[in-house]
Amino acid sequence: MTTDYHIIGNYISPYVRKVLVCMELKGLDYTIDPIAPFVGNERFSELSPLRRIPVLIDDDRVVNDSSVICQYLDERHPQPALYPADIGDRAQARWLEEYADSWLGDVVIWGMFYQIGVKRFLFGEQADEAIVSHAREEQLPQTLDYLESVLPAEGFLFGTLSVADISIASFFRNAAFVRYTVDAQRWPRAAAFLERTLALPAFRKLATYEERMLRTPLPEQREMLRELGAPVSAETLGCATARKSMARRD
Incomplete structure (x- = not known):
């Protein structure tokens, strides 16, 4: 190793x-x-x-x-x-990973977490409440409607834990940071899936x-x-002045 x-x-x-x-x-x-x-x-x-x-x-x-x-x-x-052996399942896992990285990145990170947290604490800027509301009240419910149709009632997407499960759960962890909770009555599969995935020891350690x-x-x-006890490096590439990344969206 x-x-x-x-x-x-x-x-x-x-x-x-x-x-x-x-x-x-x-x-x-x-x-x-x-x-x-x-x-x-x-x-x-x-x-x-x-x-x-x-x-x-x-x-x-x-x-x-x-x-x-x-x-x-x-x-x-x-x-x-962490990728399914079956070629079709592997393709689907990669699609769901990409769906999380791109779409949930847009909705949860840039639409909510960046607006509510990063803009205020790093740049001293106010959140654009229209962007936050659109993400929270329109885009995220649409996302959960889709996920409810593909997530399993029990266990994980392809039987054993895969990168698809990890990716989806990772973004909803950030949604929780801005006080978003999945409605278990409206989206029972999604709520149960996130609860059992985020309860895994690897997620709990990082939490x-x-x-x-x-x-x-x-x-x-x-x-x-x-x-x-985190394995923090002796050296850092951090600096004192915050600078917006090329991925930034207002």
Whole structure:
């Protein structure tokens, strides 16, 4: 088992969470520089040209994009497999991963979490309430209608836990940060699926770090995480001035 993996990315990010859950499930050791993309320095820009997280560093190799990283890790460490063996199921798992990364990224992250949290605390800007309302009252219910039609009543999407399950749950974890709760009467499958997936030990371990980070000022987060036992790296690519990423949307 390699101990050379290094992750650049904040525990609060659903994209980082997806990768870290995969690493936890595979028993992979890593160090982490838990920065948000908005406070990355020029070296971060060199490693991540779009100023997005996570970034995986494996010796001299730099791998960007959470989906690419997860597939890279799954091919390097095949057990437990996080992509279904059946070609059709594997295609569907990749589609649901992409659906989460792109659409839930738009709705939950840019429509809600960025507006309510990041804009206010990093940039001193007010949320655009029209964007938040549209995401919360229109887009997310439409999303849950779709997920209710594909999620299983019990267990996971393809029998055993896959990257699709991990991806979907990772974004709804961020929805909870802005006080969104899935209505179990309207979407019983989705609510039960999220409850059992987020209760998995890999998610719960990361939740310990996430919950403390949400209550800790940015300059104090690295030391707090070290005290909790997180594998925080000695060096950081963070800087004092927040800078909007190329992925940013208002």
